[in-house]
Amino acid sequence: MSSQPSHSTLLIPGPIEFDDAVLQSMSHYSESHVGPAFVSTFSEALSMLRKLFQTTDPASQPLVVSGSGTLGWDLVAANLAEPGDEVLVLHTGYFADSFADCFETYGSKVTQLKAPIGSRPQLPEIEKALKEKKYKLLTVTHVDTSTGVLSELKALSELVHRISPETLIIVDGVCSVGSEEIDFDGWKLDGVLTASQKAIGCPAGLSISMYSGRAIETFKARKTPPGSYFASFKNWLPSKLMFLYLQEISGDVLTIEIVMQNYEAKKPSYFATPSPQLIHALHTALTQILSKPLSERFAAHREISQKIKKAVTDLDLKQLASNPADQANGMTAIYLPEGVKAPELLPNLFKKGVIFAGGLHKEIAPKYIRVGHMGVSVMDPKRGDIDRAIKSLEAGLSEAGYTKA
């Protein structure tokens, strides 16, 4: 079946298991990062990202930069906020704290709206907060990898557009893009940042994001220069890109010109030395994702998520996200039963062939574990990953002495 060597199945909330074809694309022979063949691959990947984010607005701007998911925070905080700007961070776990830190690094004033562990700030509180102060940006973690809490974006966006229409809506979609629906245009989002190694299904190393025309205008209207060099939108302005492409041509000139016209039409403003191999893998992953209607993909993630959550409930275990409406479809965070310790359970699960993750929320880290169910593990049932995960969890808990009440 798979051309990969036998290994325990990686079912943490990212990195996830990767498809054979994606991994094969990682070993693509070396190409010039400015040659026509690679530029064409990159251009197609950017176009496919528009489809994944469901944006047809030509003003929308995809960005793909070498870096980890964390870099997405810098892209937002260094380009869309200026020192002194007010930012409202909706907190559903560990990653909101870090995004807040990032904003403060670049001089923003951050207000965090925190919910109890396992839940999310409610619309009335958010409305109250938006009425108390004028916020330049609001950020929401679509799925917080530390808690498995899912935020609802559509109603949130409607609220923000109603109460504070100038506020930019920024979504941390690191653990959601590819497993949860994101209707960038329909929900009037201004920025969604993610990483390659989760539900998109491409190895780690790419920061991927999408910005609205309004976000780009906000950047252009800055009164101060961006606070970061590597993460500065300035470094991807068309003029600079065009200069470098023209100077560093290393292939067929006619093709280069066509690429440049495409570039003009599509307005991709990316510039930095990309990783051709990672971009090839991203291209393959996106091609696979878009080979089926997105609605099918999201339905499959919901269905598998329900299957896992039912198994958890059948075991008499509780999730961190107690309200079903707040539960992510690509991961599940599960409280361990009394007496079962992660440092004993996880290695035993590893021996049974599945890798789960420990807790990450610092207040309760030793008390829970996390299971990722995204990408090929969901979309390719022949792999048997999900059934193996459930059976291993049942057996592992039993061997740890747990019997349900």
Add this chain to the structure above:
Amino acid sequence: MSSQPSHSTLLIPGPIEFDDAVLQSMSHYSESHVGPAFVSTFSEALSMLRKLFQTTDPASQPLVVSGSGTLGWDLVAANLAEPGDEVLVLHTGYFADSFADCFETYGSKVTQLKAPIGSRPQLPEIEKALKEKKYKLLTVTHVDTSTGVLSELKALSELVHRISPETLIIVDGVCSVGSEEIDFDGWKLDGVLTASQKAIGCPAGLSISMYSGRAIETFKARKTPPGSYFASFKNWLPSKLMFLYLQEISGDVLTIEIVMQNYEAKKPSYFATPSPQLIHALHTALTQILSKPLSERFAAHREISQKIKKAVTDLDLKQLASNPADQANGMTAIYLPEGVKAPELLPNLFKKGVIFAGGLHKEIAPKYIRVGHMGVSVMDPKRGDIDRAIKSLEAGLSEAGYTKA
């Protein structure tokens, strides 16, 4: 021979051609970024980097971060300089301008010491500059990719230590690490930054750097917080790393403990979500590099460089770097003869099976081309890359109507 599909040989000053085994490592099956197997691979890669940089001082600190080479500038400018600090940038081409921009983004005051195109600032001028002002840092581009000019580090460092011993010496080694000798300890350097895709021979996507104990102390003594979030050394402090490793264990606990002890002993302060696949490829590339004495590697690069430069001279062509002592050993920048245009020559060379790069220095970009000769193209003569490069250049120029005077 090679398991790669047939393709034109990439002989630009990075990315370079990659060895089969390195590319195969890129398609490694998915692993947890915090699991013991991957942590062990990463730890070994960091140890091998110490050998490549020739540092045995335990206070030296290697860093490997997902990102492009550019990110290395942010690492230096955001962590080792504070707003208002004076920085002396030695200019040998395009990349010094960009490094200076990066420093200014983070608030440093930059003085550039520029040399005419094709040469480098001389020691007496540098001495004069160091006596005029107190500089917190001095930066030098070891090989400027835009001009092929090689800087001499040993005498430079001796000068700086004699005239201004508190000044940190920072080397942009993006186009030199792996093809030019760097004696980090012996030359008392404080920071060397590079990227994976040039002479190290690992696909693009990793920012690689080494800092002296003195540089780390300078960071710790900061009066202001670092100006970047993603590039902040703060995010790789041991305490945070240790917390996350302990919380997110996903394998055998005993092994984790051993890794933690290794970590204590080796003091690797790296933290961010790394790319396991890229780190595996880096591990393979470094293993290959260190399988022979480094002196042999550098001698091979000098020898091949001489061969290419002799062919250029035999064709009656001039290099940008007119003084042989200023010529890089991993690339050659060549002025085109009157009447030969890069946008016609380069595609013709592509058809002959070799990819060269156009000019990059904005003042003279259309007037020259660049050839990279690093890594496997130098170390594996069976590939025939260098002979094909020389023959193709001769034929391409001839077909463009050039005959030597």
